[in-house]
Amino acid sequence: MKARVTEIAADVYRISAFNPDYGIQFNQFLVKDEAPFLMHTGLKKMFPIALEAVASVISPAKLRWIGYSHFEPDECGALNEWLQAAPQAQALASFVGTKVMLSDFAERPARPLADNETIDIGSKRLRFLSTPHVPHGWDSGLFFEESGGTLFCSDLFFHPGDPEPLTESDIVGRAKNTILHTLSGPMSNDLPYTQHTDPTIRRLADLKPRTLALMHGSSFQGDCQQALSELATVLKENLSN
Numbered sequence: 001m002k003a004r005v006t007e008i009a010a011d012v013y014r015i016s017a018f019n020p021d022y023g024i025q026f027n028q029f030l031v032k033d034e035a036p037f038l039m040h041t042g043l044k045k046m047f048p049i050a051l052e053a054v055a056s057v058i059s060p061a062k063l064r065w066i067g068y069s070h071f072e073p074d075e076c077g078a079l080n081e082w083l084q085a086a087p088q089a090q091a092l093a094s095f096v097g098t099k100v101m102l103s104d105f106a107e108r109p110a111r112p113l114a115d116n117e118t119i120d121i122g123s124k125r126l127r128f129l130s131t132p133h134v135p136h137g138w139d140s141g142l143f144f145e146e147s148g149g150t151l152f153c154s155d156l157f158f159h160p161g162d163p164e165p166l167t168e169s170d171i172v173g174r175a176k177n178t179i180l181h182t183l184s185g186p187m188s189n190d191l192p193y194t195q196h197t198d199p200t201i202r203r204l205a206d207l208k209p210r211t212l213a214l215m216h217g218s219s220f221q222g223d224c225q226q227a228l229s230e231l232a233t234v235l236k237e238n239l240s241n
């Protein structure tokens with residue numbers, strides 16, 4: 001297994017490994033700047049593949065920040081491996097993420113981020129958005145790279161298979177199809193629907209991203225505000241009672 005590296009926006013590299021055991025892609029995103037940022041660590045067992053891919057863009061030892069959305073093996077399972085490979089690197093997570101999960105899990109202290117807190121990484125700036133239970137997990141948050149307008153949206157718009165790195169066609173339809181196929185069965189109930197779901201996703205839409213960087217499936221360029229609004233409607237129609 002080898003990861004495919006694609007620059008989907010200026011200095012934003014999508015690192016994609018299709019894992020046939022799961023039938024899905026695991027996508028990470030590297031933002032190249034003075035203080036490089038990696039979104040998602042990937043699975044612990046896929047760390048060598050991700051390390052090789054990052055090394056094709058920057059020296060992994062130069063990595064400064066490691067962000068993720070919520071505490072799950074694909075989001076942050078290889079955190080300690082990355083902390084070893086990059087001595088200056090520090091994890092970024094929500095207050096809950098650092099206090100409840102990483103305080104025990106991580107080998108070095110993580111930096112907690114408040115909602116809307118920003119991190120300058122050189123010419124680019126990342127904004128942290130606290131999004132509890134969106135896509136899932138008490139500790140959930142998302143990152144928005146403001147200068148290029150890339151929203152790292154974790155499991156939102158999840159679609160399986162090994163599709164193209166970047167699409168301008170309909171990702172809402174792909175996401176809806178997946179949601180409709182997982183309403184029952186052992187993998188159902190992955191997306192909780194709470195009173196925060198709709199306002200949270202509409203808040204993301206108001207950012208007017210130019211690129212949606214998905215953890216599972218193709219990234220999207222086009223009218224991202226509309227895509228997020230449509231996703232909010234799909235979730236309301238199919239997951240709320």
Ligand SMILES: [Fe+2]
Nearest residue numbers: 070072136155
């Ligand atoms: Fe997840």
Ligand SMILES: [Fe+2]
Nearest residue numbers: 074154155215
């Ligand atoms: Fe995921």
